[in-house]
Amino acid sequence: MTETAPGRRGPKRSEQSRSAILAAAFEVTAEVGYRALTVEGIALRAGVGKQTVYRWWPSKADVLLEALAVRADVEVSVDDRGSYRVELEEFCRDSFALLSVPGVAAALRGLMAEAQLGPDFGTRFRSGFLQRRRAALAEVLRRAHERGDAPHVAPDELVTDLVFGAIWYRLLATDRPLSETDVSALCDLLGAAPAAP
Template identity: 35%
Template sequence: MVPPSVERRSERARRAILDAALELCQDQSFAGLTMEGIAKRAGVGKQTIYRWWPSKAAILLEALQERGGATLIFPDTGDIVADLRTQMTQVVRAFNDPMFAAYSRGLISAAQSDPEIAAAVVESIIRPRVDLCVDRLAKAQQAGDIHPDANLPDVVELLYAPLYYRLLLHTRPTTEAQVDAVLTMVFQGLRP
């Protein structure tokens, strides 16, 4: 019998660690999350975790990046509203995924008092998505679908701030209907 490859064993351990961190963050607060708890839930030694990640925030960031892959897709069908609807719907689905609680209850909350976590969240989760959205909006602006004077980073904030508002303040659920309402309100004002 051939022994399991070290690479596969490492991938299994990595996956177990990422899943354990998300599960534990769903069950408790980010502050209550510990490397020891993650190691125990994942069935690995703490040294395995520290070999790959410097902190619990780094583990959650990687887990969320993998889980949120669909939120990095900005289609370009030529219809900016339809394309944003597709992408923003993926964001809503991620926000409604119970495992995504690690992001809303964990990292965003911790980022309010920890500048290092805040910078990591912005650099690894927020900025790549903002840049992709600005690129797609720029194409629409060049095609004449968006007012030529519109500040595109501000447009991104107009589009996504309402989703985050509901996510963080729990005023109402984030829904696909909310996406449609936001797009209608924003694009009535953006059309040339």
Template identity: 40%
Template sequence: MHRGNRHGRSEAAREAVLQAADDLVAEIGYAKVTIEGIASRAGVAKQTIYRWWRSKTDILVDAFTADSAQELTLRDTGAFRTDLRAHLDELVRFLEVSDSGAVFRALVGQAQHDPELAARLRAEVLPQLRARDRVPFDRAAARGELPAEADVDLLVDQAVGPIHFRVLVTGEPVTPALLDALVTRAGQGQPGTPPSQEQPGAADAELDR
């Protein structure tokens, strides 16, 4: 029983550290976050942190991995377009609004001049995000909602790429019209096809920007 309680306390301390790291990055930015600050916010000793992690970057990678697994829920609505729209809505909120999104943006920025972190993101973090982004497409393929010859990887790139580009590069808003256009294009199952050949509207204009 004593060992179980100790394990419980350790897990609670670990969760407190991950939450503290999330909060601090959102509040003061990656550069100002320190192990000392994380320890103080989490209410643990620095030595406790160093038993589990080598650096604040290691903490943040673990925090983001855990958060993305919890917050990107991948609802199954029974249809491709509604599955994809629900996922894209969640992805936008996750990247733009949540503390986890602030962590992701900070890690991507840091990776531009930290080759070790860049390699770790590509090996550990991005494949997990990619696997979640594929889920609506894999479900659609299984239901027969996509052509058998559809290039799923390219369709995924076209659906989520513009979102990441706006969030991480240009800072432009990710509008409902843009999401409508991305879902429409993906629903046609052919990479690069126009969203509609009928009457161009706001969705078409978003993709043409």
């Protein structure tokens, strides 16, 4: 029997090829945009064959999905800082900072578009990325409830919708990136008292 990782299409992947493919996906997106991105272009940049990409991912969108999920897990902190306000602000700042990594904003816009147009990819994008980001913020909220320093300004689900809603709406509907001032105002609104100096 062929050895397969859970949820993967093909045999166990070489970690080196995987990393090269995920990095290449961002690089090529940054250079040519989402529409002009192709599996061929990713493979060429990563120094692997096209079939190596297709063995593990069904489409260019799925390569970017995994690249984004991994990157967000690494770069958006959900570490315990002892304060809801500090953690919420860090979560928002890290999330917005991620958008300025070359290729990331274009990839997110492209994947959200694909998710609307193709229901199968939409399901994968929700479970593999959107739900995963919600789960990360839920961890911050869960710890705040345990600690007792999350002021109840709205149900957790709505707080989560507002944080991600602001990020996504700014990205998809406007040319204005979220600023430091916006992050502070959002965290003030969500009811977290300023952290002690």
